[in-house]
Amino acid sequence: MKTNVSESFHEKTAGGRLLTAESDGRTSAEKVPKFTAYPFTLGVSSGEPLPDGVVLWTRLAPEPLNGGGMPPEDVTVKWEVARDLEFREIVRQGVETAKREYAHSVHAEVDGLEPDTFYYYRFHAGYETSQTGRTKTLPLQTAPVDQLVFAFVSCQHFEEGYYTAYRRIAEEELDFVLHLGDAIYEYGPGTNAKNVRLHKGAETLTIDDYRTRHAQYLYDRDYKLARSIFPWIVTWDDHDVENNYAGLTPEKNQPPEPFILRRASAYQAFYEHMPLRRSSMPRAEDMQMYRKVTYGDLAEFLILDTRQYRDDQANQDGNKPPSFESTDPSRTILGHEQKKWLYDGLRRSKSTWNVLAQQVFFSQVDHQDGDVKVLPMDGWDGYSAERNEVVEFLQKQHISNPIVLTGDVHTNWVFDIKSDFDNPNSTTVGAEFAGTSVTSGGDRANTIKNPDILYAENPHLKFFNDQRGYVRCTVTPQHWRTDYRLLEYVSRPGAPIETVASFICENGRPGVRRVYENM
Structure with a gap:
């Protein structure tokens, strides 16, 4: 089925429709919720796909930028899943409660679907019907798979550009979208000169602040469109809470108690606005986010x-020379339980390609010309002993075709992952693809003044670029192809998309090979 449906699909589904009591299956005696305006202003989304199911998401918010505009009681929401856009063949349906305590969001966990199949879905609340979304289940975990195509994105600062990248993603033929964090930015309005539109409200501190910020981002038509067409797999990064926070340690010099409350608010709002399973529902101040997605045998x-x-960033954060602190083997970026889970998952994997989808630079990145290294302490360079341990594990356990996907850095990078980053002749263990931002950083506003220094000081670096956009990956049993799909500008809408460079990884041959460049 062709998935280039951003116009025709959305024309048919964007408006919803008015239900009658008879068409909704409700008797006239039942109480019908009344809304001040259309309640599905934030659209619909799906995520966490499995071979037999998916999560369907929406949030009732007639006044999304004014607290939601919902009555103070819970609301019953009906959902439907069909094989066809007209819903003539409904295969699953059910009811969820949009709870006031979770901002009237809905996370319907649908099962009983067929593997590797497209479906359409929608919601009903009162006499209102949502836009129609489309989703796709995964192949069976043991099924032989010929091809997977997905895009990964990160870093979508609302003020610094328009979401043209999402409009272009909606025109792609994809199996899912992978979001690697910074779905919102916490700053107050007008924090720099790159602004092309403004945040509503001050810096996000409370649960209401974070809800409004997520709503403002989701109100964007291009973001909303991309969320409705493909299943999404999401994780978070720092700006979903506060810039460069670490565990329970805030970036700024402030008492820990207010930050713990702020983090809990941010986590809850993140859950409320993402198509996540109930297993990720926040508990106390924590939230379960690391998890596994298996795409057939591929x-x-x-x-x-x-x-x-x-642990807190070493050397007061920033780009700094390595020190005893940054190389301390007791320091962790994953935590003990997550690292154990990671190792167990890699050992048990029977897949051709094994992917670590994560937030910050994994490979060593030396920014300084000369003998003294200057490394980013917010990335794995600030936790280098643990990074080296992971690389050694990949090598000694003969993990099949390791690939690392990275967000955060607002620019495009490709690395060979080396067993010893200080020795260019050491064994290549895998590949890292770091993707640019959707908007953050604005129009090619790169802070790297001399990329030639990067190539000279990092022989394992194979590509650098400072444009906005997204990364598309096409995976087969023989090859992993990564296309850097980039925009010339985001300061105004409508930029065309272009593949600027493409790279191939071959099954059984670690490392990357450039196969296309148009720069």
């Missing part, structure tokens, strides 16, 4: 959380 995705369990 690829295993281990979705990591490098924020919630990490």
Whole structure:
């Protein structure tokens, strides 16, 4: 089925329709919720696909930028899943409660579906019907798979650009979208000169602040469209709470108690606005985010959380020379339980490709010309002993075709992962693809003044670029192809998309090979 449906699909589904009591199966005596306006303003989304099911998401919010505009009681929401866009063949349906305590969000966990199959879905509340979404289940975990195509994105600062990348993603033929964090930014309005539109409200501190910020981002038509067409697999990063926070340690010099409350608010709002399973529902101040996605026998995705369990950044953060602190083997970016889970998952994997989907630079990145290294302490360079341990594990356990996917850095990078990053002749263990931002950083506003220094000081670096956009990956049993799909500008809508560079990894031959460049 062709998935280039951003116009025709949305024209048919964007408006919803008015139900009568008879068409909704409700008797006239039942109480019908009344809304001040159309309640599905934030659209619909699906996520966490399995071979037999998926999560369907929406949030009732007639006034999304004014507290939601919902009555103070819970609301019953009906959902339907069909094989066809017209819903003539409904295969699953059910009822969920949109609870006031979770901002009237809905996370319907649908099962009993067929593997590797497209479905359409929608919601009903009162006499209102949502837009129609489309989703797709995964192949059976043991099924032989010929091809997987997905895109990964990160870092979508609302103020610094328009979400044209999402409009272009909606025109792609994809099996899912992988979001690697920074779905929102916490800053107050007008924090720099790159602004092309403004945040509503001050810096996010409370649960209401975070809900409004998520709602403002989701109100964007291009983001909303991309969320409705493909299943999404999401994780988070720092700006979903606060810039460069580490575990329970805030970036700024402030008492820990207010930050713990702020983090809990941010976590809950993240759950409320993402198509996540109930197993990720926040408990106390914590939230379960690391998990596994298996795409037939082709690829295993281990979705990591490098924020919630990490030690504080070494050397007061920033780009700094390595020190005893940054190389201390007791320091962790994963936490003990997540690292054990990661190792267990890699050992048990029978997939051709094994993917670590995570947030920050995994490979060593030296920014300084000369003998003294200057490394980013917020990435794995600030936890280098644990990074080296993971690389050694991949090598000694003969993990099949390791691939690391990275967000966070607002630019595009490709690395060979080396067994010893200080020795260019050491064994190549895998590949890392770091993707740019959707908008963060604005129009090619790169802070790297001399990329030639990067190539000279990092022989394992194979590509660098400072445009906005997304990364598309096409995976087969023989090859992993990564296309950097980039935009010339985000300061105004409508930029065309272009593949600027493409790279191939071959099954059984670690490392990357450039196969296309148009720069």
